[in-house]
Amino acid sequence: MHPLLARITTMGPLAEATFARFLKLGQERTLARHACWSQPGDAVTEFAIVQSGLVRHYYVDAKGRESVKAFRGPGEFSAAYAELIQRRPSRTFIQALLPTRLLAFNLDAFEALAADSLELQRLARRIVEQHFVSKEQREYEFLQLSAEARYQRFCEERPEHLAHIPQHQVASYIGITPVALSRIRARLAKRR
Amino acid sequence: MHPLLARITTMGPLAEATFARFLKLGQERTLARHACWSQPGDAVTEFAIVQSGLVRHYYVDAKGRESVKAFRGPGEFSAAYAELIQRRPSRTFIQALLPTRLLAFNLDAFEALAADSLELQRLARRIVEQHFVSKEQREYEFLQLSAEARYQRFCEERPEHLAHIPQHQVASYIGITPVALSRIRARLAKRR
DNA sequence: GCGCTTTCTTAACCCGGGTTAACGAGCCCC
DNA sequence: GGGGCTCGTTAACCCGGGTTAAGAAAGCGC
Helix, strand or coil, X not given: CCHXXXXXXXXXCCCHHHHHHHXXXXXXXXXXXXXXXXXXXXXXXXXXXXXXXXXXXXXXXXXXXXXXXXXXXXXXXXXXXXHHHHCCECCCEEEECCCEEEEEEEHHHHHHHHCCCHHHHHHHHHHHXXXXXXXXXXXXXXXXXXXXXXXXXXXXXXXXHHCCCCHHHHHHHHCXXXXXXXXXXXXXXXXX | CCHHHHHHCCCCCCCHHHHHHHHHHCEEEEECCCCEEECCCCECCEEEEEEECCEEEEEECCCCCEEEEEEECCCCEECCHHHHHHCCECCCEEEECCCEEEEEEEHHHHHHHHCCCHHHHHHHHHHHHHHHHHHHHHHHHHHHCCHHHXXXXXXXXXXXXXXXXXXXXXXXXXXXXXXXXXXXXXXXXXXX
């Protein structure tokens, strides 16, 4: 079985034939380290699946401050999803943290393929549902956990990426400054 | 046209006939002020549309501290959505802040109806998409806005509910304590 | 392999928000 | 229409995290 199909079917069933038609829509994109796939102002027309490497999704505010929304590794979806859904221009950067290969899908092409496919509609729904659940999990962490606890959760959640993500981006992801994260780490190290 | 259909079609097209079949699944639920519709531990089997009144969704942590996730008024969806999707027991309270009428739908019944309906699948997908977008908006506010700015945004977003929501619940929603919100309000009032 | 840039750490100082407590006002229930 | 509640406000104190700055270490481009 195609490894991507294996991954996708963790979200819901998908017949091999349907998957094959879906796969044909995908276009390879190669990103050098630090290259951006999407930038604010771009029209968002595609979503992608990370084949290898690592990307981050982030905002930049008027004063140039970055806020990291997400990190996405192999097998995960990557897109300016909210903007894609709303068919608005991108507000978010998507940048490769490592040399990265994406498989990109044009949304209109996907919609055309899914227009008469219950199977693909259901799958698309499952995928958004997963995105929703993970955002709600994040909301939970902001509401109920301290910065220190959020950092520990992050370390458990993404151990395989930790080595490739600069610490100040982790800080931004959990909603604090790099200096604050450095202090938290010092505190944790002392407490062993 | 049925007012509920008008509301639903703001999310996507839905034929009157399909809507009628959907509507037949709905069951009226009446909640007294302060009554809870869902509580942690409950099996989650339904989602609902608020017909009149106002509800809040919230967590309670081990130390008894509440964190408000959402307020939902007429025409909006209300459910322990993440748990429903994952078919896990509820982690959230849903409580009426006013005498409230809900139209509740059993998920399994809905899935059965939607099983062979592209239209309903597409609609279900649109609904989750909207939920996703609003969670991402909330993430954006936690990452990039100060507590004061989050409060001002909330006041603009839900002016019609402000009178019915105790201030400490607003504080919880924006992620601060009641005391802190009181200070923010005093600051804003002084600045005119 | 040199030099520059990026990253992390540490320190000092400040401020926003948390905590606790006390008080007053309103609301609701009996 | 009292007596409790629940609510909101204010004050005092504390602490976590923001800010700025400086220095050390590591990474990277050329």
